[in-house]
Amino acid sequence: MRNRPKVLIIDDSEADRILLHEAIKKAGLEVEVQTARSGEEGVKKANELRPEAIIVLDTLMPGMNGFEACKKIKEMDQDSKVILCTGVVDAVDAAKARAAGADDYCVKTDDYEAVVGAIKSLITS
Template structure:
């Protein structure tokens, strides 16, 4: 029996966490979805969970999403796909996402279609 994939969502907003989790589950991914409320917690969880995909918000207290992505990607023990998902439409943020090592970038929408399309493009 094949193990389920693991997804980790890192976002400080409970509403966004719930909506993103529901979008992933509704899209039919065979995955367990975990959540972290900030970048520090997300970085700590990566080594233990070894998620396939991590979705990171940009604006969080403590370390922001770009720093979180850089820290996750710099770990030798993990091979993950990181998607920066933000509520702000900003070309500068897209550039920062690439510079931080992100594999994908999307803007949050009410149905999270862009996020689901970004995830599907990685599989």
């Protein structure tokens, strides 16, 4: 029997962690979801879950931001699958996400459709 894919949500906002988890369930994705509330905690959890976890990172967090966390995760394992998410459309952030090694970059919407779509895409890749 194959293990369910893992998704690690790293976001300082508890509400965003809960809403994304609910959106994943609503979309019918059969994944195990874990969460972290900071970049530092997320990097540690990503290291424990690698290589199979898909990591969803908020860009703006106090302490270690999502771009820094993405770089650290990719340094540990360049094959890690990382999605950087933001609440604001910004071409500079998209370029920074690519430079950090993110596999995808998307904007958080109320329904998290883009984030869930990015997770689905990485599960099947």
